[in-house]
Amino acid sequence: MGMSISGGHNTAMSEINITPFVDVMLVLLIIFMVTAPMLSKGVEIDLPKAKAQPMEVDESKLLMVIDAERRVYLGETEIPHARLEEALVNNVRLQREGELYLKADRNIPYGFVVQVMAIIKRAGIPKLGMVTDPIDEQWPPQPVETAAL
Numbered sequence: 717m718g719m720s721i722s723g724g725h726n727t728a729m730s731e732i733n734i735t736p737f738v739d740v741m742l743v744l745l746i747i748f749m750v751t752a753p754m755l756s757k758g759v760e761i762d763l764p765k766a767k768a769q770p771m772e773v774d775e776s777k778l779l780m781v782i783d784a785e786r787r788v789y790l791g792e793t794e795i796p797h798a799r800l801e802e803a804l805v806n807n808v809r810l811q812r813e814g815e816l817y818l819k820a821d822r823n824i825p826y827g828f829v830v831q832v833m834a835i836i837k838r839a840g841i842p843k844l845g846m847v848t849d850p851i852d853e854q855w856p857p858q859p860v861e862t863a864a865l
Contacts, residue, residue: 778810779847780836782820786828800832804839811840819847 781789788795795803820829836844
């Protein structure tokens with residue numbers, strides 16, 4: 717039984733019409749392109765577990781330190797906060813390795829540390845490690861007693 721190409725009404729179509737499929741795929745592509753930048757807001761970090769084994773210390777890794785006075789050091793060099801992103805972008809070693817370790821004083825406000833982490837992310841550093849001291853045996857910390865007013 718053969719197919720005729722003449723305009724007869726009894727002929728079956730031998731190909732699948734993919735035009736609706738392509739239209740749906742293009743609409744989905746546009747939706748994903750518009751929503752993808754909205755999904756990546758925030759600073760990504762990998763938080764350590766409470767009972768994790770300590771990492772091996774590698775002295776060759778680049779370390780950023782924030783001291784109690786909010787001074788930021790990249791290695792041994794103090795970097796003014798206003799020039800921090802520029803210093804990170806222009807650091808050849810950091811751009812090549814793509815890895816930075818952050819050590820912040822315990823008394824620094826959380827918001828300041830998050831601002832520094834956001835600057836690190838904007839500078840294009842894909843890996844950020846957080847340096848901490850080993851956890852105390854007394855966890856969670858006991859509440860501080862306050863005097864009644």
